[in-house]
Amino acid sequence: MEKTFTFDRPDPCNAFIKICENITYGEGPLSGISVGIKDNISTSGIETTCGSHILQGYIPPYNAHVVTLLRSAGAAIVGKTNMDEFGMGTTTETSSFGPTKNPVDPTRAPGGSSGGSAAAVRSGLVRLALGTDTGGSVRCPASFCGIVGLKPTYGRVSRYGLIAYANSMEQIGPMAANVRDCALLYSVIAGYDPRDGTSVDKPAPAPVSPVIAGKKIGVPAEYFGEGVDPAVAETVTEAIEKLADLGAEIVPCTMPSMKYALAAYYVTSMSEASSNLGRYDGVRYGMAPEMVQPWHEAFSAIRRSGFGEEVRRRILLGSFALSAGYQGKYYAKAQAARQMVRDDFARLFAEVDIIAGPTMPTVAFRLGEAADPLSMYLADILTVPANLAGIPAISVPCGEAHDLPVGLQLMGRHFAEDEILSAALAYEEGSA
Amino acid sequence: MTVIIGLEIHCQLNTATKLFCGCSTDYRDDGPNTHVCPVCLGLPGSLPVTNRQAVIYALKVAKALHCEVPEVSEFARKNYFYPDLAKAYQITQYDKPLALGGYVDIEGEDGREKRVELTRIHMEEDPGRLVHMGSGDRGRYTLVDYNRSGIPLIEIVTEPQLSSPKEARRFLNKLRATLEYLGIYDSEREGSLRVDANISIKGYERVEVKNITSYKGVEKALTFEITRQKGMIRRNAQIVRETRHYQEARGVTTSARSKELEHDYRYFPEPDLALMRVSSWVDEIALPELPDARRDRFMKQYGVSLNHARTLTGDLGLAEFFEEIVGDSPEIAAPWTADILLGELNYRDMPVSKVPVQEYRELLDEAGSGRITDTSAVEILRLILNQVMEGSDPEKPGAIISRLGLAKESGESFREIVATVLADNDAAVSDHRAGKNGAINFLVGQVMKATRGKADPKEIREIIDDLLKE
Amino acid sequence: MVSEEDVAHIAAITDVGVDASELKLFTGQFNAILEYFDILDSVEGGNGEPVGPTNIFREDVVVQSLSQEDVLRNSTDPEDGFIRAPRVI
Numbered sequence: 001m002e003k004t005f006t007f008d009r010p011d012p013c014n015a016f017i018k019i020c021e022n023i024t025y026g027e028g029p030l031s032g033i034s035v036g037i038k039d040n041i042s043t044s045g046i047e048t049t050c051g052s053h054i055l056q057g058y059i060p061p062y063n064a065h066v067v068t069l070l071r072s073a074g075a076a077i078v079g080k081t082n083m084d085e086f087g088m089g090t091t092t093e094t095s096s097f098g099p100t101k102n103p104v105d106p107t108r109a110p111g112g113s114s115g116g117s118a119a120a121v122r123s124g125l126v127r128l129a130l131g132t133d134t135g136g137s138v139r140c141p142a143s144f145c146g147i148v149g150l151k152p153t154y155g156r157v158s159r160y161g162l163i164a165y166a167n168s169m170e171q172i173g174p175m176a177a178n179v180r181d182c183a184l185l186y187s188v189i190a191g192y193d194p195r196d197g198t199s200v201d202k203p204a205p206a207p208v209s210p211v212i213a214g215k216k217i218g219v220p221a222e223y224f225g226e227g228v229d230p231a232v233a234e235t236v237t238e239a240i241e242k243l244a245d246l247g248a249e250i251v252p253c254t255m256p257s258m259k260y261a262l263a264a265y266y267v268t269s270m271s272e273a274s275s276n277l278g279r280y281d282g283v284r285y286g287m288a289p290e291m292v293q294p295w296h297e298a299f300s301a302i303r304r305s306g307f308g309e310e311v312r313r314r315i316l317l318g319s320f321a322l323s324a325g326y327q328g329k330y331y332a333k334a335q336a337a338r339q340m341v342r343d344d345f346a347r348l349f350a351e352v353d354i355i356a357g358p359t360m361p362t363v364a365f366r367l368g369e370a371a372d373p374l375s376m377y378l379a380d381i382l383t384v385p386a387n388l389a390g391i392p393a394i395s396v397p398c399g400e401a402h403d404l405p406v407g408l409q410l411m412g413r414h415f416a417e418d419e420i421l422s423a424a425l426a427y428e429e430g431s432a
Numbered sequence: 433m434t435v436i437i438g439l440e441i442h443c444q445l446n447t448a449t450k451l452f453c454g455c456s457t458d459y460r461d462d463g464p465n466t467h468v469c470p471v472c473l474g475l476p477g478s479l480p481v482t483n484r485q486a487v488i489y490a491l492k493v494a495k496a497l498h499c500e501v502p503e504v505s506e507f508a509r510k511n512y513f514y515p516d517l518a519k520a521y522q523i524t525q526y527d528k529p530l531a532l533g534g535y536v537d538i539e540g541e542d543g544r545e546k547r548v549e550l551t552r553i554h555m556e557e558d559p560g561r562l563v564h565m566g567s568g569d570r571g572r573y574t575l576v577d578y579n580r581s582g583i584p585l586i587e588i589v590t591e592p593q594l595s596s597p598k599e600a601r602r603f604l605n606k607l608r609a610t611l612e613y614l615g616i617y618d619s620e621r622e623g624s625l626r627v628d629a630n631i632s633i634k635g636y637e638r639v640e641v642k643n644i645t646s647y648k649g650v651e652k653a654l655t656f657e658i659t660r661q662k663g664m665i666r667r668n669a670q671i672v673r674e675t676r677h678y679q680e681a682r683g684v685t686t687s688a689r690s691k692e693l694e695h696d697y698r699y700f701p702e703p704d705l706a707l708m709r710v711s712s713w714v715d716e717i718a719l720p721e722l723p724d725a726r727r728d729r730f731m732k733q734y735g736v737s738l739n740h741a742r743t744l745t746g747d748l749g750l751a752e753f754f755e756e757i758v759g760d761s762p763e764i765a766a767p768w769t770a771d772i773l774l775g776e777l778n779y780r781d782m783p784v785s786k787v788p789v790q791e792y793r794e795l796l797d798e799a800g801s802g803r804i805t806d807t808s809a810v811e812i813l814r815l816i817l818n819q820v821m822e823g824s825d826p827e828k829p830g831a832i833i834s835r836l837g838l839a840k841e842s843g844e845s846f847r848e849i850v851a852t853v854l855a856d857n858d859a860a861v862s863d864h865r866a867g868k869n870g871a872i873n874f875l876v877g878q879v880m881k882a883t884r885g886k887a888d889p890k891e892i893r894e895i896i897d898d899l900l901k902e
Numbered sequence: 903m904v905s906e907e908d909v910a911h912i913a914a915i916t917d918v919g920v921d922a923s924e925l926k927l928f929t930g931q932f933n934a935i936l937e938y939f940d941i942l943d944s945v946e947g948g949n950g951e952p953v954g955p956t957n958i959f960r961e962d963v964v965v966q967s968l969s970q971e972d973v974l975r976n977s978t979d980p981e982d983g984f985i986r987a988p989r990v991i
């Protein structure tokens with residue numbers, strides 16, 4: 001029953017790390033639809049590198065749960081998309097396999113870390129793509145490339161086979177040129193998986209239809225505060241006004257915990273990453289160690305040559321944040337701050353149905369523009385709260401600023417993907 | 433110099449599958465890396481899910497050892513780099529262990545019951561196994577087998593309340609028996625119980641001895657380490673707080689490479705695993721009869737002495753065996769099993785499960801009936817055990833008695849032999865007449881030798897006295 | 903403030919090879935980042951009650967393991983079914 005899929009398109013943006021040979025597909029809701037898969041999602045028999053030299057040549061002997069779901073839905077898996085090394089970046093420039101260019105403007109970065117997936121969709125190489133979102137890595141590139149990207153509720157999509165960066169926050173998410181396609185891919189990957197101990201058993205997603213009238217939309221002042229490009233703020237404000245025109249009720253609000261969110265996110269993600277990335281010693285897979293050296297020397301050498309600078313920076317900072325004497329100051333406080341973010345959302349969602357704001361504070365960066373690490377981290381300020389709280393969030397294109405795409409971010413209650421997808425669809429189609 | 437010992441006991445739980453994946457735990461007869469999956473190999477993207485049975489087993493131990501089970505417990509990551517640790521962290525428990533407190537009662541140094549308190553019990557995964565390769569063509573390197581990676585362990589930590597290697601051994605014997613009675617542990621599996629010990633001389637620094645891989649090695653390792661520390665104190669050398677490794681083959685402890693930095697394990701809660709709220713499960717866990725209760729029952733039901741009851745119930749297999757063979761003559765079965773059979777089994781390193789019940793039972797009947805002497809009975813027992821060891825069918829005791837002519841003969845038939853012995857041993861005879869204690873035993877022994885054990889020593893003694901009176 | 907020694911120390915315990923020029927760069931960056939993290943000092947409390955699902959277990963049922971071939975496939979130069987690693991002693 002397997003059919004062959006022909007894929008012979010050029011990839012000038014370097015969206016893919018690997019394009020598959022002998023692509024086949026079967027029957028199902030995604031039959032014959034081309035899908036790109038971010039290279040941190042394990043694909044049996046297909047090299048999976050996480051954008052890192054350290055995993056070059058690693059061929060997983062098993063499929064991630066979502067890959068199994070895609071295959072049984074009939075999808076044609078075209079290849080593995082480029083990404084920031086281990087998901088650590090906002091531009092896809094930290095990839096060991098060269099940066100991806102933004103199809104909208106090839107002098108710009110596509111955002112990150114799922115920049116390859118966004119670029120592949122935007123340039124029409126694939127209709128759908130999977131990204132992963134730890135602190136905005138689906139939504140940021142969706143925003144910068146002018147496509148739709150959804151970060152589901154933590155626990156909604158199985159992480160089994162997703163190569164961990166920060167386990168407590170990341171989710172695999174669908175990316176597509178429009179909301180209906182995004183919802184289609186979401187409906188295939190959402191669901192319970194007993195192999196993921198953080199997976200939650202919930203009913204299958206409902207079909208989406210444009211619904212926004214009567215919804216209360218909270219707009220936190222902090223999402224339009226310092227650091228947000230006024231041109232971006234203006235575009236997003238207009239988009240929110242359009243939601244009001246469609247019958248939504250706009251409720252101004254505040255999120256005081258926002259001032260802690262970025263620090264809480266980075267301390268938590270770096271801490272978890274420092275532990276997750278210890279396994280890349282070249283013994284069981286990946287880059288081969290120098291057998292003649294003693295263990296610790298060989299291990300250090302592998303980590304020096306296999307990991308890029310940003311990854312090593314985060315391993316060091318994360319180890320520091322967890323080390324004896326500092327854990328109370330960093331890791332423990334970050335967890336307390338994380339609770340404050342959850343509490344803020346809980347309080348807001350008692351009043352409103354959706355929280356709206358810009359996805360990113362700016363438009364796409366110029367390639368090579370990446371300044372010092374801290375400035376780069378600050379770009380994640382508007383996306384990390386959803387990851388800290390585990391709530392679903394979507395980025396939907398809402399116009400331009402400086403002639404570049406801008407994304408409108410809609411966040412919902414836990415497991416209310418249907419609600420934000422429906423709102424995004426209403427916005428996209430201009431009807432409610 | 434007061435000795436202070438605390439123990440950390442790692443016990444493999446005999447679940448069917450590993451702690452966080454479905455790989456079978458029954459790997460000992462199979463090749464390396466044949467019981468391994470993405471989870472226990474630490475492949476990128478794999479995720480752990482906790483084995484419910486392992487938690488139940490651990491709770492069973494907690495209940496049996498009188499621990500408190502807190503409402504919430506949690507797995508944590510212990511980060512360190514070593515090739516046997518597939519993920520570069522061990523999933524263990526840190527500040528929210530499964531169980532706190534508890535105790536084990538043992539026979540103390542003074543023979544009275546002593547309560548040894550526990551600090552905690554937590555669950556964790558076993559690392560893989562390393563084989564260190566010497567310098568061949570390929571130089572020195574390590575071989576890794578991940579079959580053991582992810583086997584469920586409980587770690588039982590005692591307070592520093594043991595005062596001698598002997599007490600430590602008694603504690604471990606008692607603990608091991610309890611774990612066996614609970615059916616959560618398989619003593620036959622190599623390396624299924626491993627011990628680390630903290631040892632100090634009061635007033636001095638504490639030393640941790642790791643790598644005691646057999647529980648039998650504990651007394652030896654502790655004795656060595658205490659002697660070493662006492663020697664250092666006598667030489668005014670400083671005892672440093674350190675970790676030492678026990679070298680089983682040489683019976684010594686050696687200093688581990690001192691990389692103090694490695695001790696920062698950077699623990700944090702395991703984000704891939706849900707919290708556990710299992711304190712309410714404890715009520716539903718039914719405990720079997722445990723060693724203390726069985727010991728008391730043996731004393732009451734069979735009239736067995738405290739010492740015999742302790743011995744007979746100190747091993748589950750032995751206790752079951754005893755109840756199988758005891759019949760209505762515990763006064764014979766208890767001393768025979770606890771004193772003689774056990775010694776013969778230890779000598780042969782033979783498990784009690786291999787003793788042929790029918791033959792042993794018949795042997796006890798023969799010994800009880802007085803048809804054979806105790807000496808002959810022991811000879812028959814040895815013969816039967818040796819036959820089992822060789823893999824042949826054991827002979828019936830009755831058959832052995834007739835084959836070797838071991839049936840006890842009446843004392844009177846030995847009168848002549850006794851007379852000869854007395855005539856040949858003038859010195860001993862005069863010693864005996866002079867009231868020297870050992871002399872009569874020597875004479876009896878000579879007669880026994882001459883009769884190949886068929887005589888009853890009590891009768892011989894009477895004949896000797898009789899003859900000497902004449 | 904962290905010093906170059908602090909960064910060298912953490913690099914040593916985590917076996918992340920950092921050379922001298924990088925040490926200087928990292929130390930400067932770490933100070934900027936850690937200074938930003940100081941905002942957490944004003945957060946009340948620590949760790950707090952853990953959240954999320956509880957009591958997720960699987961049953962003790964054997965699942966097929968990987969073949970030895972698949973286990974060894976990605977390793978470097980295995981030997982007699984074992985995976986090879988640099989020496990530890």
Ligand SMILES: [Zn+2]
Pocket residue numbers: 450453454455467468469470471472473582
């Ligand atoms: Zn396994």
